[in-house]
Amino acid sequence: xxxxxxxxSQMAREDxxxxxxxxxxxxxxxxxxxPDELYKYSPLNKYALDDLVHGNLTATKPALFNDVYDSILYxxxxxxxxxASGEFLSQREIERLNDDTKKSDRKNSVTYQGVNxxxxxxxxxxxxxxxxxxxxxxxxxxxxxxxxYDLNSSKLKNLIFPVIYSRQTINWSxxxxxxxxxxxxxxxxxxxxxxxxxxxxxxEKEWRVVWPGNISNYYKDHPRIKLVSPKIKRIILGPNFIxxxxxxxxxxxxxxxxxxxxxxxxxxxxxxxxxxxxxxx
Numbered sequence: 001x002x003x004x005x006x007x008x009s010q011m012a013r014e015d016x017x018x019x020x021x022x023x024x025x026x027x028x029x030x031x032x033x034x035p036d037e038l039y040k041y042s043p044l045n046k047y048a049l050d051d052l053v054h055g056n057l058t059a060t061k062p063a064l065f066n067d068v069y070d071s072i073l074y075x076x077x078x079x080x081x082x083x084a085s086g087e088f089l090s091q092r093e094i095e096r097l098n099d100d101t102k103k104s105d106r107k108n109s110v111t112y113q114g115v116n117x118x119x120x121x122x123x124x125x126x127x128x129x130x131x132x133x134x135x136x137x138x139x140x141x142x143x144x145x146x147x148x149y150d151l152n153s154s155k156l157k158n159l160i161f162p163v164i165y166s167r168q169t170i171n172w173s174x175x176x177x178x179x180x181x182x183x184x185x186x187x188x189x190x191x192x193x194x195x196x197x198x199x200x201x202x203x204e205k206e207w208r209v210v211w212p213g214n215i216s217n218y219y220k221d222h223p224r225i226k227l228v229s230p231k232i233k234r235i236i237l238g239p240n241f242i243x244x245x246x247x248x249x250x251x252x253x254x255x256x257x258x259x260x261x262x263x264x265x266x267x268x269x270x271x272x273x274x275x276x277x278x279x280x281x
Contacts, residue, residue: 007191009158020192027164032162133204164197
């Protein structure tokens, strides 16, 4: 079973649930059906517009997320050395870790591996479209948009998982050196890492597409890859959306850059919404 088949299978959910339970973390949400609708907040910029117009979703490596521990593989250094093997560690990463270890007197100290954050690609959604914090954080201070997706129309639904929030840090050391993981264990650990986040983030009510690492490796020079978007049901405008664009058009401080954004982003967005006959609120 290759990773894309495994990640989209019921087995992946059961395996991840089992691993969470092995660490005493309640993860029953994994058993829930994926919601029929999920929401994605974003600013209205050239990147968001490009995705909308071309029917794409951009999957990003977690290393670029605002949570520096997102999808991290937390483990111990074993005997101060790392061996090149498996899906997780490239030879260059092995050499870097070995070099870092030699510089440290704490050869058996706890360390953070960022490899999993580099190889996966993730698309984040929320259960909620009316979350004030998300509007502020991800939609350019309430001036952006929130897209409602109909997941029943998309095969991506099989790759969408709930994020599990916990106050506990998972230390994978008891499973041994990640560089020596057996092929059937590596994807289980990888997907479970990607679903584990600190409790402080639970207000986001996140579900995410998790795109497997071994396929993402084909895009190693591209931190973002394009996936086929589910059907869009409606566009929700941020509370300050209209005022933001009116200010750019009519404000006394408006600039040539403001006018360029109106011409290349705002007007094409309005025409696209009209052409697609999408409801917007």
